[in-house]
Amino acid sequence: MRVAVLYSGGKDSNLAAWRAKSDGHELVCLISASPIRADSYMFHVPNIKLARYQARSIGVPWIEIEVSGSKELEVSELAEALPGIAESQRIDAIVSGAIASRYQKERVDKACQKAGLLHLHPLWQQDEESMIREMLGLGFETYFVSVSAEGLGQEWLGRRLDLDALRDLLRLRSKHGINVSGEGGEYETFVCDMPLFRDRIMITSTRKSWQRTSGSIEITGFQLVRKG
Numbered sequence: 001m002r003v004a005v006l007y008s009g010g011k012d013s014n015l016a017a018w019r020a021k022s023d024g025h026e027l028v029c030l031i032s033a034s035p036i037r038a039d040s041y042m043f044h045v046p047n048i049k050l051a052r053y054q055a056r057s058i059g060v061p062w063i064e065i066e067v068s069g070s071k072e073l074e075v076s077e078l079a080e081a082l083p084g085i086a087e088s089q090r091i092d093a094i095v096s097g098a099i100a101s102r103y104q105k106e107r108v109d110k111a112c113q114k115a116g117l118l119h120l121h122p123l124w125q126q127d128e129e130s131m132i133r134e135m136l137g138l139g140f141e142t143y144f145v146s147v148s149a150e151g152l153g154q155e156w157l158g159r160r161l162d163l164d165a166l167r168d169l170l171r172l173r174s175k176h177g178i179n180v181s182g183e184g185g186e187y188e189t190f191v192c193d194m195p196l197f198r199d200r201i202m203i204t205s206t207r208k209s210w211q212r213t214s215g216s217i218e219i220t221g222f223q224l225v226r227k228g
Contacts, residue, residue: 003120004029004063004085005095006108009051010189011142011161012097012123012181015135017058018196019122020095027196028089029061030054033078036068046145046216047190050201053224057197061089075107082115093118099128100183128181132166141193141200148214149186150176157208157217161189190219199224 005017007030021027032051055062065081067074085091094112098105098121105121112119123131135142142161147153151172159165169180178186192201205221 001025001092001118002028002090003093003095004031004089004091006097007032007051007055007062008097008188009047009054009191010097011132011135011140011191012099014054014097014140014191014194014196015131016095016097016122018138018194020120021196023122025093025095025120027058027060028091029063029085030058031063031065031085031094033065033067033074035074036066046188047219050190050219050222053201053222054191054197057199057201057224059198063089075111079111079114082111082117086115086117091117093120095120095122097121097123099123099131099181100125100179128179128183129166129170131181132161135194136161136163136166138195139193140191142189142191143203144187145190145219146188146214146216147186149178149184150213151178152187154208154210154215156187157210157215158206188216193227197227199226201225 003020003025005013007013032048034048035045052062063085065078067077094117096108109119144156144159147156172178173180202223202225203219206217207220208217209215
């Protein structure tokens with residue numbers, strides 16, 4: 001089956017892409033919804049423009065859909081763009097990294113249905129800790145680029161998601177009830193390397209912003225480094 005991944009550049013969409021490829025699907029392109037507003041309810045915002053370089057590393061086209069970022073309207077804007085993409089790229093299905101958010105899954109379901117596409121969601125309702133351990137075992141190089149939850153301070157920005165970070169997330173879940181995978185908006189990530197990448201993205205500079213209890217980092221400099 002020819003598939004496109006609804007792609008944020010973070011860990012979940014990358015794991016979904018890896019699983020789709022491993023299941024024998026042909027990965028045709030990556031599609032990113034790029035919100036104008038920073039407070040999009042549906043879509044990932046931090047460093048979304050760099051998804052073009054992740055697509056280049058995988059070796060597939062990157063298609064950007066600019067959306068308003070306004071609740072519900074941004075979903076309609078995605079749905080309106082999908083039929084044209086489906087026709088031009090000859091895709092059969094959209095792959096998403098939805099894990100637990102029914103809001104997100106149901107809206108992608110409807111957008112795909114309108115476009116005559118299947119919606120594949122290989123991570124849906126799976127154990128979040130196990131998925132993170134799977135990513136680490138596969139060699140994912142992932143960094144926190146946005147945090148917004150009790151217990152996640154400025155020191156988490158730019159931190160690598162490794163076993164130590166996972167242990168800290170599990171402690172914070174016990175203490176504050178956060179979602180370990182960040183599905184509740186607690187954090188967002190950027191993937192610099194994973195098995196599908198031919199080039200590793202090496203971050204050379206960032207710009208940090210922090211307001212009261214949340215913050216993000218903008219990747220301002222990077223290099224693509226050819227792997228082995």
